[in-house]
Amino acid sequence: MHLRLRVWRQASATATGKLVEYDAPNISPDMSFLEMLDVVNERLMEKGDDPIAFDHDCREGICGSCSLMINGAAHGPMKATATCQLHMRSFRDGETIDVEPWRAKAFPVIRDLVVDRSALDRIIQAGGFISAATGGAQDANAILVPKTAADAAMDAAACIGCGACVAACPNASASLFTASKISHLGHLPQGQPERRRRVLSMVNQMELEEFGGCTLYGECQEACPKEISIDTISRMNGDFIRAGLTDWR
Amino acid sequence: MSRALRFYRSAIGKKVVMAVTGLIGIAFVIAHMTGNLLAFAGPEAINSYSHFLKSTGELLLVLRAVLIVAVILHVIAAAQLTIQNRAARPMGYVDREPQVSTWASRTMRWGGLLLLVFIVLHILHFTTGDLKPAGVFSTADVYGNIIASFRIWWVVLFYLISMIALGFHLYHGAWSSVRSLGLRQPSPNPLQRRVALAVAAIVWAGFVAVPVAVFVGLVG
Numbered sequence: 001m002h003l004r005l006r007v008w009r010q011a012s013a014t015a016t017g018k019l020v021e022y023d024a025p026n027i028s029p030d031m032s033f034l035e036m037l038d039v040v041n042e043r044l045m046e047k048g049d050d051p052i053a054f055d056h057d058c059r060e061g062i063c064g065s066c067s068l069m070i071n072g073a074a075h076g077p078m079k080a081t082a083t084c085q086l087h088m089r090s091f092r093d094g095e096t097i098d099v100e101p102w103r104a105k106a107f108p109v110i111r112d113l114v115v116d117r118s119a120l121d122r123i124i125q126a127g128g129f130i131s132a133a134t135g136g137a138q139d140a141n142a143i144l145v146p147k148t149a150a151d152a153a154m155d156a157a158a159c160i161g162c163g164a165c166v167a168a169c170p171n172a173s174a175s176l177f178t179a180s181k182i183s184h185l186g187h188l189p190q191g192q193p194e195r196r197r198r199v200l201s202m203v204n205q206m207e208l209e210e211f212g213g214c215t216l217y218g219e220c221q222e223a224c225p226k227e228i229s230i231d232t233i234s235r236m237n238g239d240f241i242r243a244g245l246t247d248w249r
Numbered sequence: 250m251s252r253a254l255r256f257y258r259s260a261i262g263k264k265v266v267m268a269v270t271g272l273i274g275i276a277f278v279i280a281h282m283t284g285n286l287l288a289f290a291g292p293e294a295i296n297s298y299s300h301f302l303k304s305t306g307e308l309l310l311v312l313r314a315v316l317i318v319a320v321i322l323h324v325i326a327a328a329q330l331t332i333q334n335r336a337a338r339p340m341g342y343v344d345r346e347p348q349v350s351t352w353a354s355r356t357m358r359w360g361g362l363l364l365l366v367f368i369v370l371h372i373l374h375f376t377t378g379d380l381k382p383a384g385v386f387s388t389a390d391v392y393g394n395i396i397a398s399f400r401i402w403w404v405v406l407f408y409l410i411s412m413i414a415l416g417f418h419l420y421h422g423a424w425s426s427v428r429s430l431g432l433r434q435p436s437p438n439p440l441q442r443r444v445a446l447a448v449a450a451i452v453w454a455g456f457v458a459v460p461v462a463v464f465v466g467l468v469g
């Protein structure tokens with residue numbers, strides 16, 4: 001394949017960036033999007049140019065490191081697919097592909113396509129855990145979990161924290177991320193003791209990080225590589241209303 | 250800080266206020282639209298309905314107060330959320346393609362603003378009579394006011410455009426408000442909004458029926 005890329009280049013957090021055009025001939029349709037960028041980077045380095053910086057780690061769709069706004073869609077055109085799992089055959093030969101970093105006040109650009117997503121970590125730190133005495137593992141069936149609850153919790157727990165929901169949301173809201181983290185514990189018996197405190201602290205942290213609010217556009221659900229449902233957001237709101245009414249004085 | 254203020258400080262709290270006031274608005278527009286259709290039953294029907302409403306005295310005042318407070322809260326929360334949401338993305342994308350969001354959801358702000366203008370002009374037009382596009386107004390003769398006004402093409406046009414805005418606002422709002430309040434059960438297709446479509450279509454059709462019927466001469 002022969003592609004043309006327009007890639008956001010920005011030397012540092014404080015530098016001004018711009019879209020730079022690159023010619024990318026001889027790209028195999030079987031490459032992943034990140035492998036394609038690797039090839040482009042090798043060619044850049046051979047010429048003595050700076051390679052394009054982008055985030056990646058597992059390259060198998062489970063770590064949440066990869067990102068990229070590709071042709072105006074978070075993680076590109078394939079549904080339920082992270083950028084590392086996106087193949088070049090999803091594009092047309094000769095196509096011009098725009099590649100931009102996630103954009104949000106809470107996600108400042110560090111360099112080129114790499115943004116700082118630690119705001120999501122701080123939301124988890126605010127309450128995305130359960131407090132339990134550790135020790136020897138207890139019997140797996142000591143706490144009964146209804147199948148429906150286990151399934152719902154697993155669906156929410158599929159969130160890999162990539163931030164595509166924020167990137168895709170016109171309000172740059174982290175509601176889908178926060179809601180899935182709240183749901184995956186809130187569906188389980190182990191998550192109940194801290195359920196109300198959890199929603200209040202995590203929502204509070206989400207707002208401190210200056211994410212936007214939810215208008216229910218639905219873009220986040222479409223962008224999510226793990227297909228997390230906006231139903232979780234409705235659930236978060238329900239928890240928040242109940243907790244706000246009972247726990248605040 | 251009081252519980253209510255703390256609640257309102259969060260974006261979810263503001264959305265809850267928007268949802269509750271929006272649902273009050275939906276209940277009102279459905280009732281109002283139904284009342285308007287009495288115009289088809291002739292002058293006595295709608296004039297005596299209007300008379301009946303005014304005869305309820307204090308109750309009408311309370312209802313009006315609730316509606317005005319609801320609109321004010323709805324608009325203030327809308328403005329605050331809009332500012333917060335814009336600030337959350339100071340630098341936009343060069344290339345951004347909306348994937349699934351509806352046009353209705355993306356026009357809540359401008360459409361809402363048009364509705365605000367409409368609400369003010371509409372009250373000045375049919376409630377207080379300060380605006381007299383046809384030159385005549387009588388508090389006792391609602392039917393006469395309707396007929397005189399909706400013979401004027403630009404009055405009809407303004408009402409038609411505003412009601413399209415209302416239809417779109419409700420198509421998103423009737424669906425999102427229930428979700429904002431956390432009342433929605435898990436759904437296999439969460440973007441589905443059949444009930445909201447019905448609410449929007451019925452309210453839209455009911456409201457445009459009267460001006461259009463008067464304009465084409467079916468009524469009056």
Ligand code: HEM
Pocket residue numbers: 214215216264265267268269270271272273274275278323324327330331357358360361362363364365366418419421422423425426427429430
């Ligand atoms: C007849 C009058 C109106 C009705 C029945 C109505 C109804 C609604 C409803 C039900 C919602 C959904 C709330 C939610 O998702 O929780 C909504 C949202 C909204 N309304 Fe209205 N509304 C009216 C007038 C207005 C006006 C006058 C404005 C602005 C000047 C406005 C601006 C908005 C905005 C911006 C939203 C979206 C808020 C967000 O999600 O960020 N509305 N409206």
Ligand code: FES
Pocket residue numbers: 055056057058059060061062063064065066082083084085160
């Ligand atoms: S690199 Fe790990 S999810 Fe894409």
